[in-house]
Each structure stands twice: as structure tokens, then as C-alpha cells.
Amino acid sequence: MYPRSLVTTVVALGVAAVAMSGVPAVGQAPRPGGVLNVTQREDSPQGFAIHETSTISTVWPAMPCLSNLVIFDPLKQQESAESVVGELAEKWAWQDGNRSLVLSLRKNVKWHDGQPFTSKDVKFTFDMVRGAPDAGKLRINPRKGWYENVEAIEAPDPHTVVFRLKRPQPSLLLMLASGYSPVYAAHVPPAQYRTTCVGTGPFKVKEWRKGEFIDYVKNPDYFIEGRPYLDGMRYVVIKERGTRVAALQAGQVDVSFPGDMSPTSGEQLKNAVPGIVVRPTHENVNNNIIMNMKKPPFDNAKVRLAVSHAIDRRALTTAVHQGGGVVGAAMAPKPHGVWGLPEKELLALPGYGTDPAEEKEKARRILRDLGFTPQNPLRVEMATRAIAIYVDMASFVINELKQVGIEATLKQVETAQWHAMATRGDYQIGANLTGIGPDDPDANFYENYVCGSPRNYSFYCSEQVEKMIEQQSAELDPAKRMRMVWDIQKRLEQDAARPMLNWRLDHFTTWPKVKNLVPHQSLYNWGRMQEVWLDR
Amino acid sequence: MAVRPIGAEIELTRPSAVTGRASLSTVVTRFARKKPLGALGGVLMVIMALTAVFADVLDTYDPIATDAAATLAAPGPDHWLGTDHLGRDIYSRIVHGARVSLIVGIASTLLGSVLGGVIGLLSGYTGGKVDLISQRLLDILQGLPLLVLALVMSASLGPSVQNVIIAISIPIIPRASRVIRASVLAIREMQFVEAARALGTAHLRIAFRHVLPNTVGPFIVLMTAQLGSAILVEAALSFLGLGVPEPYPSWGRMLSVSAAEYAQKAPHLVLFPGLAISLAVFGSNLFGDALRDTLDPRLRGA
Numbered sequence: 001m002y003p004r005s006l007v008t009t010v011v012a013l014g015v016a017a018v019a020m021s022g023v024p025a026v027g028q029a030p031r032p033g034g035v036l037n038v039t040q041r042e043d044s045p046q047g048f049a050i051h052e053t054s055t056i057s058t059v060w061p062a063m064p065c066l067s068n069l070v071i072f073d074p075l076k077q078q079e080s081a082e083s084v085v086g087e088l089a090e091k092w093a094w095q096d097g098n099r100s101l102v103l104s105l106r107k108n109v110k111w112h113d114g115q116p117f118t119s120k121d122v123k124f125t126f127d128m129v130r131g132a133p134d135a136g137k138l139r140i141n142p143r144k145g146w147y148e149n150v151e152a153i154e155a156p157d158p159h160t161v162v163f164r165l166k167r168p169q170p171s172l173l174l175m176l177a178s179g180y181s182p183v184y185a186a187h188v189p190p191a192q193y194r195t196t197c198v199g200t201g202p203f204k205v206k207e208w209r210k211g212e213f214i215d216y217v218k219n220p221d222y223f224i225e226g227r228p229y230l231d232g233m234r235y236v237v238i239k240e241r242g243t244r245v246a247a248l249q250a251g252q253v254d255v256s257f258p259g260d261m262s263p264t265s266g267e268q269l270k271n272a273v274p275g276i277v278v279r280p281t282h283e284n285v286n287n288n289i290i291m292n293m294k295k296p297p298f299d300n301a302k303v304r305l306a307v308s309h310a311i312d313r314r315a316l317t318t319a320v321h322q323g324g325g326v327v328g329a330a331m332a333p334k335p336h337g338v339w340g341l342p343e344k345e346l347l348a349l350p351g352y353g354t355d356p357a358e359e360k361e362k363a364r365r366i367l368r369d370l371g372f373t374p375q376n377p378l379r380v381e382m383a384t385r386a387i388a389i390y391v392d393m394a395s396f397v398i399n400e401l402k403q404v405g406i407e408a409t410l411k412q413v414e415t416a417q418w419h420a421m422a423t424r425g426d427y428q429i430g431a432n433l434t435g436i437g438p439d440d441p442d443a444n445f446y447e448n449y450v451c452g453s454p455r456n457y458s459f460y461c462s463e464q465v466e467k468m469i470e471q472q473s474a475e476l477d478p479a480k481r482m483r484m485v486w487d488i489q490k491r492l493e494q495d496a497a498r499p500m501l502n503w504r505l506d507h508f509t510t511w512p513k514v515k516n517l518v519p520h521q522s523l524y525n526w527g528r529m530q531e532v533w534l535d536r
Numbered sequence: 537m538a539v540r541p542i543g544a545e546i547e548l549t550r551p552s553a554v555t556g557r558a559s560l561s562t563v564v565t566r567f568a569r570k571k572p573l574g575a576l577g578g579v580l581m582v583i584m585a586l587t588a589v590f591a592d593v594l595d596t597y598d599p600i601a602t603d604a605a606a607t608l609a610a611p612g613p614d615h616w617l618g619t620d621h622l623g624r625d626i627y628s629r630i631v632h633g634a635r636v637s638l639i640v641g642i643a644s645t646l647l648g649s650v651l652g653g654v655i656g657l658l659s660g661y662t663g664g665k666v667d668l669i670s671q672r673l674l675d676i677l678q679g680l681p682l683l684v685l686a687l688v689m690s691a692s693l694g695p696s697v698q699n700v701i702i703a704i705s706i707p708i709i710p711r712a713s714r715v716i717r718a719s720v721l722a723i724r725e726m727q728f729v730e731a732a733r734a735l736g737t738a739h740l741r742i743a744f745r746h747v748l749p750n751t752v753g754p755f756i757v758l759m760t761a762q763l764g765s766a767i768l769v770e771a772a773l774s775f776l777g778l779g780v781p782e783p784y785p786s787w788g789r790m791l792s793v794s795a796a797e798y799a800q801k802a803p804h805l806v807l808f809p810g811l812a813i814s815l816a817v818f819g820s821n822l823f824g825d826a827l828r829d830t831l832d833p834r835l836r837g838a
């Protein structure tokens with residue numbers, strides 16, 4: 001006969017094991033209430049000013065406060081034109097031969113300060129982002145290029161907005177659905193979003209204690225009835241990666257930071273907490289090398305090509321990401337992305353061959369012709385952001401470059417300075433991560449490769465490539481457009497415009513009690529949190 | 537109790553000096569017999585110094601070479617102390633890390649001690665307002681803990697070997713100044729200094745030729761005592777990402793970020809660098825203590 005306490009313990013453990021199995025309960029009705037503790041890897045560098053940021057460190061904690069016109073369905077993992085749903089816009093339609101996007105806005109939506117939301121707010125926001133004359137100004141405007149094709153934004157009545165385009169651009173809707181495209185309040189100075197947030201989102205900012213946490217409370221006036229489910233959220237800043245994993249393991253936080261978890265960390269957590277849910281997820285973030293083409297030696301395309309040949313992308317994926325990555329060119333590779341180059345065409349590009357020794361020999365040959373050898377190396381300073389995922393990659397790349405005759409020292413730059421430094425071109429070569437809002441060629445090419453874009457950190461500028469980008473953007477036939485996008489990707493790698501190293505896979509981790517938080521294939525678009533609930 | 541000037545020391549020790557070169561081994565043996573722990577510390581310091589000097593010979597791999605096929609490998613015949621998350625050989629990184637630790641430790645201690653020593657000498661010898669003002673300024677500097685001050689300095693200067701040396705040396709200045717000034721205050725009242733003054737010798741000459749040589753004992757003790765702290769602070773700065781930048785090995789950085797993340801799966805990532813830091817600091821402290829006991833006449837025989 002076993003003691004009763006032992007039987008009770010065994011039963012309780014069994015119940016707990018089932019509860020923590022992570023299998024979603026079919027037909028389980030969402031339960032309101034509770035506070036979600038979310039991991040934040042650093043203080044939000046731009047506060048809640050999403051239009052001034054280029055990092056998930058800001059988008060992730062700021063998204064719950066704001067709303068878009070349209071958004072990718074939060075419950076669908078695969079994002080596409082078909083998964084776009086209305087948010088502030090109830091419905092929309094393409095008119096005028098795909099040259100006008102007409103959106104009908106929700107009525108009775110209020111800003112967190114009680115002011116009514118109208119089409120004026122939409123016009124104010126997107127005129128500012130596209131840099132229209134007499135519009136508000138942003139300190140830094142990373143995605144101005146997304147809206148180059150917008151000729152005018154009209155607000156014929158308080159609940160209708162029309163985006164008039166110079167030419168058809170099917171990508172516009174996908175860019176508007178990104179977490180990078182919230183609507184700001186016209187009555188609030190844009191600079192104010194750097195410290196506080198007046199939004200229409202499901203949560204209101206209660207307190208932002210810098211370096212510690214951001215506290216949110218439920219917005220009782222949220223325009224979707226019955227949402228959000230949670231009473232509140234706390235984004236806890238934990239700067240050190242090992243401590244973040246430990247906090248997750250200890251249950252101090254319920255959700256990992258997007259893009260933070262390696263397969264090894266995921267496996268470690270699975271072993272420590274068997275019920276914990278680890279989901280391998282594509283991030284739409286690539287590791288790449290930026291080289292400043294305004295300054296020697298990287299104004300020389302041959303030197304850039306040597307760098308591209310030198311780096312063994314598969315070894316990087318195995319060593320730095322423990323297999324948590326996929327090799328691909330400028331667009332996310334299949335099956336994660338829609339526009340990725342076919343394998344055969346990828347392998348023919350400089351640096352992508354399957355024999356790393358042969359690729360390195362090509363790099364040595366190029367550098368030898370330019371007078372550099374491992375004995376008389378080309379000395380450069382490599383900059384990277386002072387975050388573990390950047391530093392690990394940079395350490396690997398430095399060793400790869402050393403083998404072909406490029407001696408690099410590492411300069412670590414704080415997040416607040418990193419993007420501004422890259423935009424100014426105040427660097428020689430950099431180990432960089434580029435995240436792209438939606439998996440869309442326009443979002444990527446206009447942001448990162450056209451002349452003059454603030455996010456074109458390498459200062460790559462090719463008239464011919466720009467024409468190709470323009471043509472694919474206007475193409476309405478998906479098959480034709482795909483072929484054009486492949487050609488652009490090949491050209492970018494041949495010019496070593498920004499050599500791609502690989503595309504990252506996150507092992508997004510949540511405690512089993514967290515429901516309806518579905519990671520998408522791009523980490524920038526699913527942080528709204530209005531559908532999330534806790535199975536307490 | 538009067539401190540003997542260096543001239544008197546020479547007179548007293550001259551008879552044993554007649555035995556010549558054999559006396560070094562005799563001195564070492566006597567030191568080891570009287571201070572066995574100090575000798576152990578000395579041996580650890582010598583091993584560290586030799587490791588740093590011959591790192592290129594002792595390593596088994598390039599310390600920055602990554603190996604995708606051997607990430608987080610356990611200690612074994614291929615990698616004696618295992619590999620880190622990028623497949624870099626831990627043993628080779630520790631061997632090269634000794635060079636960084638020793639260079640930063642010695643250079644920062646030397647820089648801080650020399651600057652502090654000169655300030656202490658001039659302050660103690662001159663006295664009056666110069667002494668008062670300089671010592672109050674150093675009081676302010678000394679009010680801040682070594683690590684905190686080094687952190688602030690390093691964060692503002694940016695991570696590099698030179699900057700780490702500067703960052704660590706500055707907090708050492710007031711400590712060195714205090715020790716040297718205390719010796720100078722006693723020495724400047726001694727008869728041979730009086731005699732030099734009476735002969736019309738210039739003050740600077742008295743300070744540097746007659747007073748300074750007599751502070752060598754406390755200076756050496758100070759140096760060895762600060763060396764351990766400097767190594768530890770360098771490790772702490774590197775751990776916090778403000779020390780020697782990646783990918784070059786530093787013991788503190790090896791303990792940092794990724795090691796902490798993978799410590800459960802690969803405990804050797806934290807075990808061996810931690811051991812290296814502990815042994816270096818332990819050795820330096822033991823040796824420094826024994827040296828202080830031997831060289832400080834007040835503690836002689838204690």
C-alpha cells in the first residue's frame with residue numbers, strides 16, 4: 001500500500017505532465033485574464049517609434065500599442081497576400097487599373113488618449129513616411145523607399161483613404177501589413193513616440209522603466225470586441241543571452257525573444273522543462289556582410305568578391321547557428337520564403353559553391369592579384385553590433401577572412417549607434433543582420449539595394465539593377481515576376497552588393513500555458529498580441 | 537621604528553653578497569622554506585609568464601580558428617580541454633588568453649604604479665598645499681571601487697587592449713600614491729636626506745636620487761599585490777564585453793555570453809577559463825603577500 005501523499009503526488013505530476021505537453025487543446029475556448037511576461041533582449045532603442053527603427057528590439061515591444069491599416073493574420077504562420085486581414089481598415093479594393101488602393105476605415109476607433117481615429121491620421125503617417133512635402137519629419141526614415149511609388153494619399157472623408165500610385169504595385173498591401181507600418185496619431189508629435197505611445201492597439205503603456213521593463217495594460221476601448229484576452233503584459237529586459245534562457249527555464253518569463261533561440265538552447269530547454277514548446281521558425285532575417293563602397297578597399301568590386309568567396313556559408317550555419325539557418329541569396333530561400341533562388345542557380349553564385357576550399361582559393365587568387373597575401377594581409381576593421389548573435393557571426397567571419405589574406409579587427413557598436421553609423425557609412429566592413437518586414441521583393445530591394453536608401457548600408461548603386469527592381473515591382477504576372485526577382489538576386493551576388501551568408505531559423509520557445517501566439521515566417525509582423533491568452 | 541635607508545641595507549648585506557651568484561638560489565631556497573605558499577604563488581606566476589611568452593609554441597590550434605564539425609566538443613585527445621560553441625579550441629585560447637591577461641595585468645599595474653608613485657613621491661616630499669590638494673583629489677578617485685572606475689573608463693574609451701590597460705591603471709594610481717607617499721614621509725626626515733639638503737642638493741635630485749630608491753621595497757610589494765586585482769578586473773571587463781574584443785581570446789570573455797548559455801551542455805566552457813583566472817589571481821596574491829612579509833621590515837619575522 002502506497003502512502004496517500006505519494007499517490008497524490010504521482011497523480012498531480014501526471015496531470016501537470018499532460019498540461020505541459022504543449023499540445024493545443026482542440027476547441028479550447030480562450031480564457032481572458034492574466035499577465036504575460038515577455039522577454040526583451042535590450043531596452044527598446046527607439047522606444048515606440050516604429051517608423052524610426054530597423055530592429056526587432058523596438059518592433060517587438062512597441063507593436064501591442066499600435067495598429068496597422070491591414071496586418072498578416074496573427075493565427076496563420078505563413079504570410080502571403082492571402083493572409084492579409086483588416087485592422088484599422090475594414091475592407092479595401094484596387095481600382096484605376098491597380099493604380100489606386102482604396103481603404104475603408106473602422107468607425108468609432110479611439111486613440112489611447114481618447115481622441116477619435118480618422119483618415120487624417122493615416123494620411124499624416126504615410127505622408128510623413130514617404131517624405132511628402134509639408135509632412136511631418138522623422139529623425140531617421142528607414143523605409144521611405146517602400147513608398148516611393150505613392151504619388152498621393154487622399155482622405156476624401158474621415159473613414160476613407162486612397163493611396164494613389166504612379167504605377168501598379170502589388171507589394172504595397174504586403175508592406176502595409178508589416179509590423180513596420182503602424183498608424184501614428186496626427187495630433188501627437190512623431191518624436192513623442194520615442195518615449196511614450198499613443199496608439200489604437202490592444203494594450204496601453206502603463207510604465208516604461210528604462211533598462212528594466214515595459215508594462216502594458218489592456219486597452220478597454222480596443223476596437224475588436226472581446227480582445228485582448230490578457231489583462232496586461234510585461235516586457236522584461238534581460239541583456240545577457242544565457243540569463244534570458246535561464247529566466248525562461250525558471251518560468252520568470254513565458255515567452256522567448258523572437259530570433260534569440262538557437263537549436264542548442266531549444267534542446268537544452270526541452271531537456272530541462274519537458275513540457276516547454278519549442279517551434280523552429282523562419283525569421284526573414286539574414287546574416288550578411290556590408291562593405292562600404294564609398295571608401296577603399298571595398299569600392300573595388302574584386303575585393304568584395306574575394307570576401308564573398310572566402311566565407312563558407314554552410315560551416316557558418318553549422319558552427320554559429322548549430323544548424324539553425326538556411327543558405328540563400330537576397331530573398332528568403334524556399335520552402336520558408338516564396339521568392340528564393342532555385343538551388344542550382346544559387347550554387348553557381350560566387351561564394352555559394354559546395355567546395356569551400358575551392359572558393360577560398362578563388363578569394364586568395366583575387367587578393368594575390370591585388371598584392372595581398374596571408375603574409376602581407378589586407379588590414380581592415382570589422383564593425384558589428386554589440387549583441388551576441390552579431391559578435392558570434394563576426395568572430396567566425398574574421399577567421400574565414402584571415403585564411404585568405406584579410407586581417408580584420410573587431411569593433412563592437414552599441415545598438416543605439418549601430419544603424420546610424422551604418423547609414424552614415426562610418427565603417428569599412430560590417431557583420432550585419434538584415435530583417436525584412438514582409439517576405440516581399442519590394443520591401444527588400446527598395447529598402448536595401450536602391451541608390452540613396454538609408455538602409456542601403458553598402459551604398460550599392462546600379463542604374464541597371466534599379467531598372468530591374470522597378471520592372472519586377474510593376475509586374476502583375478506572378479510567374480514572370482518570380483523570374484525577374486531571381487535575376488536581380490543573381491546580379492546582386494555577382495556584384496557582391498551585400499553578400500548573403502544565410503537566413504536564420506529561430507527556435508521560438510513558450511511555456512505551454514501561452515496560447516494563440518503563432519510565430520510567422522517573418523518575425524516583425526506578429527507582435528500585436530491581441531489573440532494571446534493564458535491557459536492558467 | 538625607523539626605516540633603514542638603502543645605503544645602510546647594502547652595508548649590512550654586503551658579507552653575504554661575497555658568496556656571489558650562489559646567493560640567488562640560496563635566497564630562493566630560503567624564501568621557499570620560509571614562505572612555502574608564497575613560493576607556490578611564485579611558481580604559478582612563472583608558469584603563467586612562460587605560457588604567455590611561449591603561447592605560439594604551446595598552442596595546438598589557432599586560437600581564433602573555428603571548426604564547424606567540432607562545436608561544443610568535450611575534452612579529449614583532439615581538443616584537450618574541449619571546444620567552444622564555434623568549435624574553437626579551449627586549450628589554445630587559454631594559452632593565448634594568458635598572454636592577454638599578463639600583458640594587461642603587468643602593463644596596467646606598471647602604468648598605474650609608476651604614475652601613482654611619482655605623484656606620491658612629489659606629494660610626500662613637497663608637503664604643504666601641494667600634498668593637501670593632490671591627496672584630496674586622490675581621495676575622491678580612491679572613493680570609487682577599482683572595478684566601478686575601470687568599468688566607467690572602459691565604457692567611455694571603448695573595448696581594446698590599450699584602453700583596458702588605461703582603464704585599469706587609473707584606479708591603481710591613488711593606491712600607489714598612498715603607499716609611496718607614506719614611505720616618503722618617513723624617509724624625508726632621515727639624516728641622509730638632511731645631509732643632502734645641507735650640502736645644497738636640489739630638491740628634485742634629492743627626491744629622485746635619494747628618496748625614491750628607498751621606496752623600491754613597498755613599490756615591488758604594491759606591484760605584485762595589484763597584479764592579481766588587475767588580472768581579475770581585466771577578466772571582469774572582458775566578461776562584461778568591455779575588455780579585449782572578440783575573437784581574440786581573453787579568459788573573462790571566455791566565461792561570458794556564449795559560455796553561460798551553453799554551460800549546462802558543455803560545462804568545460806566555464807570550468808577551464810574559470811580555473812585559469814583563479815590560479816593566476818591566487819598565485820599573484822600568495823606571492824605578493826609573501827613578498828610583502830619578506831620586504832617590509834615591520835612584518836619581518838612576523
